[in-house]
Amino acid sequence: xxxxxxxxxxxxxxxxxxxxxxxxxxxxxxxxxxxxxxxxxxxxxxxxxxxxxxxxxxxxxxxxxxxxxxxxxxxxxxxxxxxxxxxxxxxxxxxxxxxxxxxxxxxxxxxxxxxxx
Amino acid sequence: xxxxxxxxxxxxxxxxxxxxxxxxxxxxxxxxxxxxxxxxxxxxxxxxxxxxxxxxxxxxxxxxxxxxxxxxxxxxxxxxxxxxxxxxxxxxxxxxxxxxxxxxxxxxx
Numbered sequence: 010x011x012x013x014x015x016x017x018x019x020x021x022x023x024x025x026x027x028x029x030x031x032x033x034x035x036x037x038x039x040x041x042x043x044x045x046x047x048x049x050x051x052x053x054x055x056x057x058x059x060x061x062x063x064x065x066x067x068x069x070x071x072x073x074x075x076x077x078x079x080x081x082x083x084x085x086x087x088x089x090x091x092x093x094x095x096x097x098x099x100x101x102x103x104x105x106x107x108x109x110x111x112x113x114x115x116x117x118x119x120x121x122x123x124x125x126x
Numbered sequence: 127x128x129x130x131x132x133x134x135x136x137x138x139x140x141x142x143x144x145x146x147x148x149x150x151x152x153x154x155x156x157x158x159x160x161x162x163x164x165x166x167x168x169x170x171x172x173x174x175x176x177x178x179x180x181x182x183x184x185x186x187x188x189x190x191x192x193x194x195x196x197x198x199x200x201x202x203x204x205x206x207x208x209x210x211x212x213x214x215x216x217x218x219x220x221x222x223x224x225x226x227x228x229x230x231x232x233x234x235x
Contacts, residue, residue, distance in 0.1 A: 013168075041221070052132075052214060052228045053169070058221075102168050104223075113157075113221055117168035 012036055013105050015118035022093055023126055030088045030121045032103030038083035039105035043115060044076075047100040059086045083108065093125040129153075130217050132226030140234050142204050147213055147229045150197040155217035155224075158198045160189055163212040163228075205233045 012035040022028050032042055041060050045053040057078050059065045065078035077089040086105075090097055100122055104115035131150045139145055149158070157176045161169035173182050175191035175198060182189045186209075188201040198215055210233050216223040 015168075043222075050230070052225045053216075053223075054225070055222060100166075104168075113218060114171070114174070115223060117161075117170070119168045120166065122166065 011107060011116045013103065013116045013118040015101075015103060015121050017121060018119065019122045019124075021124045021126065024094055025092055027089055027091045028093055028123060030090075030101055030103075030123075032086045032088070032105070032118055034084045034105045034107075034116070037105075037116075038108040039086075040083065040108045041106040042080060042086040043104045043106075044078060044086075044088050045102045045104070047102060047120075049100075053102060056088075090123065093123070095125045098123055098125045130215060130224050130226040132215055132229055134229060135227055136230050136232075138232040138234065139205055141206055143233075145202050145205060145231070147200045147215075147231075148197070149199070149215035149217075149226045151217060152196065153217070153219065154195050155219055156195075157218045158191055158195070159216045159218070159223070160198070160200055161214040161216065163214060165212075169214055202231075205231075207233045207235050209233050 014033045016031045044056045047053050055068050056071045057065045057067045059078050059080040061080045061083050067073045080086040100120050102120045104117045133148050159174045160172045163169040173189045178193045178195045180191045186203045190199045213229045215226040
């Protein structure tokens with residue numbers, strides 16, 4: 010149990026376009042989902058915390074108007090990179106906390122590789 | 127800002143050698159996790175330590191949480207090529223995970 014999927018796994022887009030990444034909890038309900046960004050040979054950096062039915066909380070330095078997060082249901086959160094530029098190319102990873110586990114364990118998705126040309 | 131200093135960042139050793147990875151912070155964490163990540167994949171949880179001084183073993187891997195819950199170590203005995211990967215520590219604070227810089231381990235046959 011506790012499987013998290015991401016779609017797409019890889020995406021290539023042109024500069025100036027927008028890209029949507031989906032994060033789904035497949036076999037549990039997630040009250041909270043997290044979005045991370047990872048540059049090559051670096052660690053995971055938290056971008057934002059997403060709670061179902063409310064606005065996301067962004068970390069310092071992350072532009073909320075550029076990285077739109079929607080958490081419309083207990084099993085789905087989406088991250089939209091608007092007007093993408095080459096410097097947005099990165100590995101985006103989501104994680105989800107189970108609603109009924111009684112702890113804060115995060116289950117990670119497999120990541121989405123975004124390349125902006 | 128809470129930081130986790132992870133060291134070393136890169137480690138290349140021969141099969142059969144032992145190694146230790148360290149995570150240190152000036153902050154107290156409610157728990158600390160160790161993950162392993164393969165290229166192009168999400169991190170996979172290895173262990174969670176919660177109690178100060180706690181030691182957990184997972185086959186050849188030994189994890190320790192410092193008494194003050196500010197630091198942790200991962201010790202691998204008799205490393206094998208299959209242990210090659212990126213190892214990440216992450217401290218939990220206020221419901222968020224703070225990741226260390228990661229340790230890239232290469233075990234040569």
